Amino acid sequence: MHQLAQGADTLILDHHLLRCKEGLSWLGRLASQMDQRVVCAADFIGHSRCLLEARRKRLHDEMLVPTGWHKAYACGETNTQGYR
DSSP, X not given: OHHHHTTOSEEEOXXXXXSSHHHXXXXXXXXXXXXXXXXXXXXXXXXXXXXXXXXXXXXXXXXXXXXXXXXXXXXXXXXXXXXO
């Protein structure tokens, strides 16, 4: 990772690396070892972190998607309004 960061003022790491809460700890440890700024995308744009991937199972249990919803969405017959 140190080689990847060389030559960059800011290294933005996200998505797959932050699919679990342990990923945040890893990112923090890496950032403390680097001379460059190391952040996740949310930090970079000034938004709060929202680890949806880490909460996927719980979200799937809490926000049930009705049968046929994906097809209806693809056809423009429904939207994501109820999931915001």
